[in-house]
Amino acid sequence: MPDKPFPVLVTGGAGYIGSHAVLALLDAGWPVVVLDDLSTGFRWAVPDAVTFVEGNVADMDLVGRTLADHGIGAILHFAGSIVVPESVVDPLKYYRNNTAASRALIEAAVTAGVPHFIFSSTAATYGIPDEVPIREDMPNRPINPYGTSKLMTEHMLRDVAAAHPLNFCALRYFNVAGADPEGRSGQSTAGATHLIKIAVEAVTGKRAHVGVFGTDYDTPDGTGVRDYIHVSDLADAHVAALEWLIENPAESRIMNCGYGRGYSVMEVLDTVDRVTNTPIVRKLEARRAGDPDLLTADNSLILETLPWRPKRDDLSLIVQHALQWEHKLAERRGES
Numbered sequence: 040m041p042d043k044p045f046p047v048l049v050t051g052g053a054g055y056i057g058s059h060a061v062l063a064l065l066d067a068g069w070p071v072v073v074l075d076d077l078s079t080g081f082r083w084a085v086p087d088a089v090t091f092v093e094g095n096v097a098d099m100d101l102v103g104r105t106l107a108d109h110g111i112g113a114i115l116h117f118a119g120s121i122v123v124p125e126s127v128v129d130p131l132k133y134y135r136n137n138t139a140a141s142r143a144l145i146e147a148a149v150t151a152g153v154p155h156f157i158f159s160s161t162a163a164t165y166g167i168p169d170e171v172p173i174r175e176d177m178p179n180r181p182i183n184p185y186g187t188s189k190l191m192t193e194h195m196l197r198d199v200a201a202a203h204p205l206n207f208c209a210l211r212y213f214n215v216a217g218a219d220p221e222g223r224s225g226q227s228t229a230g231a232t233h234l235i236k237i238a239v240e241a242v243t244g245k246r247a248h249v250g251v252f253g254t255d256y257d258t259p260d261g262t263g264v265r266d267y268i269h270v271s272d273l274a275d276a277h278v279a280a281l282e283w284l285i286e287n288p289a290e291s292r293i294m295n296c297g298y299g300r301g302y303s304v305m306e307v308l309d310t311v312d313r314v315t316n317t318p319i320v321r322k323l324e325a326r327r328a329g330d331p332d333l334l335t336a337d338n339s340l341i342l343e344t345l346p347w348r349p350k351r352d353d354l355s356l357i358v359q360h361a362l363q364w365e366h367k368l369a370e371r372r373g374e375s
């Protein structure tokens with residue numbers, strides 16, 4: 040889209056995936072406004088070229104003013120809470136930060152007449168699938184409040200799009216990993232739980248070992264299999280979805296975002312060892328509660344709908360970029 044018709048609002052633009060979406064939007068020439076309360080994101084993750092508004096998406100006065108002041112024409116909504124085990128012990132936090140906050144944001148969008156909305160959804164909306172790869176029309180049976188809180192937002196968007204002049208895409212992410220190839224952003228949150236982040240922390244010495252959670256899954260090598268997608272490919276999918284929404288104002292879509300193939304925990308750790316040429320210490324541990332054996336995306340819908348094509352479907356590259364960013368973080372902490 041050569042002439043950008045309006046600026047876009049990115050909520051959670053100081054966070055991991057949101058900051059990569061901001062980079063992809065800027066690279067494509069979109070004017071961007073970021074709204075983030077910095078509860079888990081970082082001010083430094085927002086480039087200078089972007090207007091930054093500090094605040095919460097549930098603050099309808101602030102959001103309403105921001106939409107009007109900047110003439111926002113689309114919202115990319117990343118802000119939210121994302122830690123699955125935390126959602127089990129503190130479900131109301133998830134229904135507040137994800138479901139209720141999204142409801143407020145969507146109402147502000149409808150009130151201001153914002154016509155396009157992109158929502159950061161998750162494979163956790165499926166729960167434990169009957170078969171893989173998972174298609175979007177398979178049942179949604181989330182097994183934790185995190186997945187339910189996101190599914191409820193999808194339902195709100197579906198109903199709102201039927202009642203108001205707003206169309207939306209909900210992108211159901213599989214396992215997002217890696218970092219900006221140019222080193223401009225990456226996964227920076229402390230207390231990470233994601234496998235590739237944990238593995239690269241072990242490489243830089245931040246951790247002594249990586250626990251392998253379960254070796255008796257119904258998978259070829261007994262460890263859990265996931266569909267790892269490079270965060271920059273995912274970010275590009277949002278830009279393509281934005282342009283599709285503008286070109287197809289009467290349509291909305293819920294689409295999986297994955298590569299359609301899986302790697303086991305052992306395969307991921309083997310890849311990390313190959314990239315660094317040094318074995319990290321693996322500790323075989325018990326299964327983590329609620330982990331499915333195998334999750335891979337059927338990505339045919341997104342490939343049919345958008346001109347988006349993965350450019351970084353390469354586990355070694357994902358690991359290299361995650362590692363490059365981890366070294367940068369370690370330098371920032373003064374460790375190397």
Ligand code: UFG
Pocket residue numbers: 121123161162163185213214215232233234235237249250251252253262263264265304327330334
């Ligand atoms: N794993 C380990 N050791 C670790 C961390 C993870 O063996 O230290 C294993 C897990 O058991 C799983 C795989 O590595 O088999 C991937 O685990 P992650 O924690 O990296 O990711 P999940 O698949 O659990 O979670 C992802 C997203 C969630 C989303 C979920 C959907 O990060 O946001 O998929 O099912 F909810």
